[in-house]
Amino acid sequence: MNTPFRDDSDAALLRRYRSGDADAFTELYARHRLGLHRFLCGLCGDSAQAEEVFQETWLSLIRSDSQPFGQASFKTWLYQIGRNRLIDHWRKHGRRQDIYDSFDEQLHADALPSPGNEPERELALSRDRQRLQGALERLPEEQREVFLLRAHGDLDLTEIAELTHTPAETVKSRLRYALQKLRRLLSDPAATEEVSP
Template identity: 45%
Template sequence: MSENQTDEELMLAYRDGDAGAFDVLYRRHRARLYRFLSHETGSPAAGEELYQEVWMTLIRSRERYVVSAKFSTYLYQIAHSRLVDWFRSHGKVRLEALDEDAPEPPAEACWQPDRQLDQRQEADRLRHCLSQLPPQQREAFLLKEEGEFSLDDIAQLVGVNAETIKSRIRYAISKLRNCLGGLLA
């Protein structure tokens, strides 16, 4: 199985019974998908659970796979559906107020510039700031950063128009900068 094959070719090969194709595909997307789910849920445990569910869903539905979009879109659509279910099952409301009306994170939760933190602490800080974002802003931001999707891809994946995605990302960036504070130059 060639590493040069596209995701779609690999998935088709896996659909047709090539287990090696799945290995390549998995290596390409494992870390990004894991981080996306972990940051979306704000819990590594929940992220792991959803992560496995997404991949198992992909494995089970492999025979129905057809190339109608990018494979990554297909994969993250599964993840998005699992996230919606997960939020619903945990009583969390993702449909929050419009991004523009979202409250700013409390000041005490933001970065204290006088503290010297190592990288681990910085990573914790980033996770904390992400968790303070409204889920839809967080999802849009993570799809941009982890999924490296285009605007249209994100809009299609989430099911909203492109302008809404742009707005969500814009607000997410602003809030993160405010939260991370001194970590940024």
């Protein structure tokens, strides 16, 4: 009982979910959970806080009957909801604390090849993740957000500009400065000088 063509785009899945198709939501969640969670973890630097905001984001989507606006893709809209929930969270609980926390390993274990029982490799991967998180924490907030939307959200510059209400050229500059600083910090962990934006 296969249909000749079934639209499985995010927009179609959202419409099907709104019409009562629970499997459509499961597919949307599977497609976007990892990138959204990584984005939130990277932005706030606290996996417990990110998890709370992550859950609030999906609950907002479930409870709402709204749709992406204009030309916005589902993904851009979802990340906007997540970003707004994080800002609400910071306002409610006071601005985020500078907590150093690595990404939640359990949520990302399926994205990494299993190293088996190699403790040295596990330790090296853990240190690499800590170095990356530490370097991300040292980026100015605007640069970190743009980098995470590009790296984990896989959004293009136009989508990031739309989501952050920032001109595309500014987004491009922030991304360039973020990449330069991350390269420098990761190649020389003792580096302390700032890259001017």
